[in-house]
Amino acid sequence: MSELRPGLAAVRDLARSAQGVREAGELLDRICASVAETFGFGRAGISRLRPETDKLELLATHGISAQEVRQLSSSLDDWRIFKRALETRDLVFIEDVSAEHGLPPGVAEAYGVRGVLVLPLLSQDRCIGFLTADHGGEPFELDSSAAELLRTIGALVASFLEGALAQEELRRLDELKTNFIALASHELRTPAAVIYGISSTLQLRGRELDEEQIADLRRALYDQSDRLRRLVDQLLDLSRLEAKAIRIRPEPIRVRSRVEELVASLVPDRAASIELIVSAELEAVSDLDAFDRIVSNLITNAFRYGDPPVKIQAERQDRHFRLAVEDSGSGVNPEFVPQLFERFTRSEESKKNAEGAGLGLSIAQSFARAQGGDLIYKPIEPTGARFELVLPYPN
Known part of the structure; x- marks a missing residue:
């Protein structure tokens, strides 16, 4: 004893x-x-x-x-x-x-x-x-x-x-929920208030405005409506992903032609600054809508937060498909990397450079994981950011 x-x-x-x-x-x-x-x-x-x-x-x-x-x-x-x-x-x-x-x-x-x-x-x-x-x-x-x-x-x-x-996770989730409510209402309120203000001006004082003023207001109305649409889409995606209500339908996708279509629709004036390294025969097996959401987010972010030239490359490695988008910007602050894929989180640099709710990468990663894959970040030496989509090939 x-x-x-x-x-x-x-x-x-x-x-x-x-x-x-x-x-x-x-x-x-x-x-x-x-x-x-x-x-x-x-x-x-x-x-x-x-x-x-x-x-x-x-x-x-x-x-x-x-x-x-x-x-x-x-x-x-x-x-x-x-x-x-x-x-x-x-x-x-x-x-x-x-x-x-x-x-x-x-x-x-x-x-x-x-x-x-x-x-x-x-x-x-x-x-x-x-x-x-x-x-x-x-x-x-x-x-x-x-x-x-x-x-x-x-x-x-x-x-x-x-x-x-x-x-700690419960505390973090509770904080995220609080932030979600506060930031979602803030992000929705801002474009909604601008849209209402422009609509009121056009309705009440439209006859007093000249053509140039009306054109400016219409342009602002379109921009804010598009911002509101994108935010609502993101919030709906987020709620559906959390509820596991999104149906994933994998299908073969010709990667190069699909990426070319996305580039043409997202950044047609920047296509010359993109280096596309993808074989014409390469295929991925993915839900088409999920693939588009993920790759669109990476391409948009590369130009919004990074600098050209931008490199997009894809290949098959063993049983996985890998697509990487690299930019030539300053990269992500190392201190912010652990929060990079969390919802409603934005680095100080991104807050200064562009609008956004801090949902895009979180949703993109959720779409990747819903298919058994992942979305990961790696810094580039000496500077730059690399985001890589990894998807499994079916047996």
Whole structure:
């Protein structure tokens, strides 16, 4: 019975550290500190795994600043020890990282890492993150009983992490809903008010205006009506996608001819600044309306927020169709990238350069995912933005 006491005490201490904490960040910081204190670690951290991008997102640290850690690569491919923990679904301990090369080049020397462990945090056999720890550059051993206790604690940490992430997601969704109502009413009210104002002017004072003034008002009336139409279409798309009420009917599409038609209708005066690299025989299998909505959004954004020349290229890679639209602008601010596909979100740069409700990319990505695909963003070096549509080919 005495052998169980240290383990029970560790579990008790971990549970106590989580009591009374509502904020996810504070909760995970306390867990890091508790684990470090229990096992005598010099440094500990908890990171979240984003499977859609294979990126690691730091959530909490102890013994090292978050700023120091965030200077490192967040790509899972650069961290062999994390990949091993993910593949084995088990604790990975490296006694000497210089001998096993589990870290990216230069990290061990720069941060004084010698022995290190990574524990995958599993929820229903799904890895949601990792617990990482070391002795701050000092060598250490990990016996079987300590490893087993870490696995037990890892299950508790995974449960806490999942709860914290769920809480954050609920808070985020509630904020999005509030923003949706506020921004939707604002975006609808603005063109509606302008349309009403112009209509009233034409109705009440039309006879007093000269032809040039009437032409200006008609032009403004058309522009605002078109803006209102586009916004209503986006809101309807969004509600139908959320309700899963959109029927997807995949069919073969000749990509080059379809893209040429979209370019001719969207940016006829900019066609000369587009480089189209698509084989005439290449076909995609997609819902035609969804394909048009996605590609139209990417082409429009390339000119609205980026700079020419614009490159559109498509190809078949293994079992996937890939279409990329690249522009030569300044790209997306790295700090804004995590919110890029969220609805009603716009970067400060986009707010200055063009009108919009911040729905286009969110809807385009939803259309892609409704077909089992995705829409992803990658920066271009030295400058530019690249959006890539990925769709599966049927078996």
